[in-house]
Amino acid sequence: MTLAELRAQLAALNLPDDTIVILAKDSEGNGFSPAVEADPGMYLADTTWSGERYLTEEQRLAETNPDEWTEAPDDAVRAVFLWPTN
Numbered sequence: 001m002t003l004a005e006l007r008a009q010l011a012a013l014n015l016p017d018d019t020i021v022i023l024a025k026d027s028e029g030n031g032f033s034p035a036v037e038a039d040p041g042m043y044l045a046d047t048t049w050s051g052e053r054y055l056t057e058e059q060r061l062a063e064t065n066p067d068e069w070t071e072a073p074d075d076a077v078r079a080v081f082l083w084p085t086n
Contacts, residue, residue, distance in 0.1 A: 003080060023084040033084035042072035043079035053081060 025031030041059070045051035054072035055063070063069055 021082065023082055025084075033086040035082045036085045037083040039081045039083060041079055041081055042076040043081075044073050044076040052076075053079075 021035035022032050023035050025033065040056060042054040042056055043051055044054065054076055055069055056078070057072070060066050060069045060071065
């Protein structure tokens with residue numbers, strides 16, 4: 001799903017701005033947690049359902065010790081990560 005697709009789906013639902021966002025633990029719905037943060041970053045897929053998160057170059061260079069952070073591979077793409085409360 002892209003950000004444009006997410007925006008379109010949310011717009012179609014016509015929900016009020018104070019609607020909370022809940023994340024499923026897995027695709028089977030074996031647990032749920034409220035979203036607490038949306039964080040930009042870089043993503044590299046390992047498979048169609050899993051991958052690795054990296055900092056953007058701007059985020060990495062803003063760190064106190066940027067060399068302690070792995071640079072994103074060239075084929076990583078920008079992404080937005082939704083973090084659950086739990």
